[in-house]
Amino acid sequence: MNELFVNVDWSDIWQATQDTLLMLGGSLLFTLILGLPLGVLLFLTGPRQLLDQPAAYRVIALIVNVLRSIPFVILLIVLIPFTTWLVGTSLGVLGAIPPLVIGAAPFFARLVETALREVDRGIIEATQAMGASTRQIVFGALLPEARPGILAGATITAITLVSYTAMSGLIGGGGLGDLAIRYGYQRFQTDVMVVTVLVLIVLVQLLQMIGDKLVRHFSRR
Amino acid sequence: MIEFIDVHKSFKVDGRDIPALNGIDLKIEAGQIFGIIGHSGAGKSTLVRHINLLEKPTRGRILIGGEDITARDAAGLREMRRGIGMIFQHFNLLSSKTVAENIAFPLRLAGTPTAKIHQRVNELIARVGLEEHARKYPAQLSGGQKQRVGIARALATGPRILLCDEATSALDPQTTQSVLQLLAEINREFNLTIVVITHEMDVIRRIGDRVAVLDAGRVVETGPVADVFLHPQHQTTQRFVREAENVDEQEEHAAFEHVPGRIIRLTFRGESTYQPVLGQVARETGVDFSILSGRIDRIKDTPYGQLTLSLTDGQPDAALQRFAAAGLTVEVLRA
Numbered sequence: 299m300n301e302l303f304v305n306v307d308w309s310d311i312w313q314a315t316q317d318t319l320l321m322l323g324g325s326l327l328f329t330l331i332l333g334l335p336l337g338v339l340l341f342l343t344g345p346r347q348l349l350d351q352p353a354a355y356r357v358i359a360l361i362v363n364v365l366r367s368i369p370f371v372i373l374l375i376v377l378i379p380f381t382t383w384l385v386g387t388s389l390g391v392l393g394a395i396p397p398l399v400i401g402a403a404p405f406f407a408r409l410v411e412t413a414l415r416e417v418d419r420g421i422i423e424a425t426q427a428m429g430a431s432t433r434q435i436v437f438g439a440l441l442p443e444a445r446p447g448i449l450a451g452a453t454i455t456a457i458t459l460v461s462y463t464a465m466s467g468l469i470g471g472g473g474l475g476d477l478a479i480r481y482g483y484q485r486f487q488t489d490v491m492v493v494t495v496l497v498l499i500v501l502v503q504l505l506q507m508i509g510d511k512l513v514r515h516f517s518r519r
Numbered sequence: 520m521i522e523f524i525d526v527h528k529s530f531k532v533d534g535r536d537i538p539a540l541n542g543i544d545l546k547i548e549a550g551q552i553f554g555i556i557g558h559s560g561a562g563k564s565t566l567v568r569h570i571n572l573l574e575k576p577t578r579g580r581i582l583i584g585g586e587d588i589t590a591r592d593a594a595g596l597r598e599m600r601r602g603i604g605m606i607f608q609h610f611n612l613l614s615s616k617t618v619a620e621n622i623a624f625p626l627r628l629a630g631t632p633t634a635k636i637h638q639r640v641n642e643l644i645a646r647v648g649l650e651e652h653a654r655k656y657p658a659q660l661s662g663g664q665k666q667r668v669g670i671a672r673a674l675a676t677g678p679r680i681l682l683c684d685e686a687t688s689a690l691d692p693q694t695t696q697s698v699l700q701l702l703a704e705i706n707r708e709f710n711l712t713i714v715v716i717t718h719e720m721d722v723i724r725r726i727g728d729r730v731a732v733l734d735a736g737r738v739v740e741t742g743p744v745a746d747v748f749l750h751p752q753h754q755t756t757q758r759f760v761r762e763a764e765n766v767d768e769q770e771e772h773a774a775f776e777h778v779p780g781r782i783i784r785l786t787f788r789g790e791s792t793y794q795p796v797l798g799q800v801a802r803e804t805g806v807d808f809s810i811l812s813g814r815i816d817r818i819k820d821t822p823y824g825q826l827t828l829s830l831t832d833g834q835p836d837a838a839l840q841r842f843a844a845a846g847l848t849v850e851v852l853r854a
């Protein structure tokens with residue numbers, strides 16, 4: 299084993315894995331917190347939906363689309379001043395989280411919107427007929443009914459975040475991506491690259507498994 | 520109790536106004552089962568959705584208990600809706616909630632205390648006969664069971680009015696029968712006003728007290744179910760009745776050509792259905808009759824019979840008078 303991976307320092311790998319998990323956990327948490335209400339707002343203000351606010355919808359949709367069309371690498375660099383202002387550094391695990399959230403939240407918001415649109419209109423109507431307010435419709439009917447779809451969206455988002463964390467290694471974000479670039483790419487230590495990629499594959503598999511389990515658990519159809 | 524006064528509704532589609540209701544005047548008395556029948560696109564759903572203002576009229580007024588409900592603000596509207604239950608063709612149950620949770624849902628929305636919800640839900644589950652299914656999810660139920668959940672849910676907040684939009688259209692005949700029976704029972708038990716939308720005359724014949732026939736956004740005929748069913752005036756109504764009775768008019772008329780004598784249709788209603796009128800009249804007036812077609816059935820709780828006869832010999836005019844005197848309705852189809 300050690301002969302095959304001569305350049306691999308296992309404590310470095312372990313440290314980088316921990317960093318990646320921290321970045322992933324932190325950014326996923328804030329992505330969900332920001333993206334969920336944004337997705338609900340997109341859905342509600344959309345054409346022929348409960349609030350039907352064409353102007354508001356167009357503004358929110360535009361912001362979401364702009365953020366989604368900027369390549370993440372560019373977003374990372376552009377956001378350096380903002381990140382420094384917000385968390386005091388643009389480096390390391392902490393510095394990676396703001397750009398990760400801003401890159402992933404609009405993506406997740408769209409997935410939430412799509413999941414909400416999948417909810418049968420008849421259910422919204424029945425809830426309305428019971429005298430529910432818009433708030434009650436959202437929390438009592440829409441979100442519970444769309445829960446499997448939203449969880450599937452969260453899974454996709456988490457996996458997207460894994461590849462984003464790898465990219466944030468480019469600007470010194472730390473974690474497995476950082477390791478892969480600094481040792482594997484810049485110093486031609488292919489074995490380090492292989493190990494980091496393997497760890498990333500395991501991570502993605504795990505996320506998908508957990509996500510699928512959750513979706514199945516909450517699907518009652 | 521529910522009154523429509525010159526209600527118009529049009530939908531904006533691609534900037535153009537598409538009319539759906541064209542001046543509806545309608546009165547629905549408290550405690551009745553009121554049927555609204557019409558073909559697809561006639562405006563039935565649109566009409567019934569005006570009673571809980573899921574649709575707002577373009578013009579006209581809707582009164583419930585004498586109050587113009589279109590004047591209510593958002594909060595007042597929500598409160599009003601708690602007093603009006605609704606059930607749907609595709610049930611519209613929350614798939615993420617169990618049977619018990621679905622029935623509890625409107626109570627939770629209304630802020631009912633948990634202990635009270637629990638008690639009320641158990642009551643309702645027992646009333647609709649779903650005791651064994653309380654913890655199941657809708658996906659695990661049959662159509663009939665789902666509609667029972669829908670009915671229990673609609674009754675949870677103790678409404679005065681129940682709206683049914685094609686509530687049995689997705690069910691097989693036997694299940695339809697049991698759901699209709701349940702509706703008739705709760706109508707009596709709670710003196711509930713029920714508005715039933717359907718495209719099947721049979722649904723209205725079984726449970727309706729009054730009926731309105733809707734055609735292209737207009738009420739073309741309205742009255743007690745027995746009157747409308749036995750003596751339909753408007754062509755749309757006649758078509759519905761014929762559908763319900765499986766009668767092909769052309770076939771029937773073709774068959775008449777080979778029959779001698781006068782052809783009449785007798786309608787018996789209520790007690791007279793079981794009186795030996797035919798034999799008596801035949802003996803007294805010397806007419807001979809043969810039965811060309813006929814049926815004996817019930818309209819809600821009233822038995823009725825309708826016979827098409829040919830009369831030959833004797834004194835047919837006297838026979839017609841005797842039939843009328845016995846309380847039957849006589850229509851001469853061929854003199």
Ligand SMILES: Nc1ncnc2c1ncn2[C@@H]1O[C@H](COP(=O)(O)OP(=O)(O)OP(=O)(O)O)[C@@H](O)[C@H]1O
Binds near residue numbers: 532718
């Ligand atoms: N939200 C809407 N937007 C535009 N047009 C509508 C809308 N709802 C109904 N309509 C139109 O209004 C007319 C009446 O529709 P409605 O759904 O009331 O008919 P219905 O009698 O219930 O028919 P069905 O038996 O098929 O349910 C139809 O022409 C329909 O296309």
Ligand SMILES: [Mg+2]
Binds near residue numbers: 563564685
């Ligand atoms: Mg309809």
